[in-house]
Amino acid sequence: QVQLVQSGAEVKKPGASVKVSCQASGFTFTKYYIHWVRQAPGQGLEWMGRFTPNPRDIIYAQEFQGRVTLTRDTSTRTDYLDLSSLRSDDTAVYFCARDGGNHDFDHWGQGTLVTVSS
Amino acid sequence: QSALTQPASVSGSPGQLITISCTGSSSDVGAYDLVSWYQVHPGKAPKFMMYHVTNRPSGVSNRFSGSKSGDTASLTISGLQAEDEADYYCSSYTTSDTWVFGGGTKLTVL
Numbered sequence: 001q002v003q004l005v006q007s008g009a010e011v012k013k014p015g016a017s018v019k020v021s022c023q024a025s026g027f028t029f030t031k032y033y034i035h036w037v038r039q040a041p042g043q044g045l046e047w048m049g050r051f052t053p054n055p056r057d058i059i060y061a062q063e064f065q066g067r068v069t070l071t072r073d074t075s076t077r078t079d080y081l082d083l084s085s086l087r088s089d090d091t092a093v094y095f096c097a098r099d100g101g102n103h104d105f106d107h108w109g110q111g112t113l114v115t116v117s118s
Numbered sequence: 119q120s121a122l123t124q125p126a127s128v129s130g131s132p133g134q135l136i137t138i139s140c141t142g143s144s145s146d147v148g149a150y151d152l153v154s155w156y157q158v159h160p161g162k163a164p165k166f167m168m169y170h171v172t173n174r175p176s177g178v179s180n181r182f183s184g185s186k187s188g189d190t191a192s193l194t195i196s197g198l199q200a201e202d203e204a205d206y207y208c209s210s211y212t213t214s215d216t217w218v219f220g221g222g223t224k225l226t227v228l
Contacts, residue, residue: 035217037164044121044222045156045164045207059215062119095163102170103211104154108163 002026004034004096004109011115017084020112022096024077033099034079036070039111040092050099051079086116122147122208122220129226130198138223140191140208146218148189152211155184155193158222159204167206168193195225203227 007021022034036048049060051070060068069082079096093111100106123141130136140147140155147153155168166175168184171191181202183194191210195202208220 037219045158045209045219047209047217047219050217061216097164100166100169100175102154102173103150103152103217104166104169105156105164105209106166106169106175108166110163 002098002107004098004107006094006096006109006112009113009115011117012086014087014116014118016086016116017082018086018114020081020083020094020096020114022079022081022109024079024098027098029077030074032101034070034072035097035099035105036068036081037095037097037105038092039095040089043092046092048081048094083114086114088116090114091116119146119212119214119216119218122210122218124206124208124220124223126221127224127226129228131228132198132200134198135194135196136198136225137195138193138206138208138225140193140210140220142189142191142210142218144189145214146210146212147186147191149213150211151186153184153186153191154209155182156207156209157202157204158207164207198227200227 003025035050071080096109097105098107151171153171156164158164171186172184181196
């Protein structure tokens with residue numbers, strides 16, 4: 001079955017960077033796009049960006065432009081979210097989610113808690 | 119891109135019908151039939167509940183239905199059950215080739 005397994009919780013200091021991984025199984029990985037979504041404590045879901053195999057089609061939410069990078073390692077079926085210049089308000093659970101082909105998010109990773117604290 | 123507007127909370131008794139609205143603009147909800155809905159239980163990953171406004175993924179109860187009129191989409195849950203108590207989020211693809219979520223609605227089953 002489709003599974004997205006994310007890396008473990010991280011604690012970072014302000015100004016640092018964090019890299020979250022999302023390993024896929026149970027489907028033809030190269031045929032699907034992966035989105036990243038975050039949820040800050042007590043807040044709603046926030047779309048961050050979408051990875052596509054064509055670098056020109058990778059797209060990021062304006063709020064994260066310049067701070068976020070999405071990459072993929074097809075040999076390990078793993079997508080990565082790299083977020084730099086971390087601030088305390090980046091403290092959130094970060095999710096990867098598969099694009100089901102209908103501009104939706106049909107399968108989700110379990111989430112990775114990133115805590116930014118001095 | 120501003121978040122789509124959802125009511126902060128709705129409630130209903132078991133067996134009742136409730137509707138959650140999701141209001142956007144002509145740049146997102148009104149532009150395409152590409153609205154989807156997600157159910158989030160505390161501490162869990164979101165669950166995919168509806169796509170293309172009205173379509174249920176396999177395994178989702180037919181008590182859940184979706185609709186859209188203009189810039190507003192809606193999720194209706196009939197025959198409310200205790201297990202339906204959760205947060206619900208709408209999402210829409212936008213004319214900027216991005217996605218936007220609603221602010222979320224907390225459903226309480228009384």
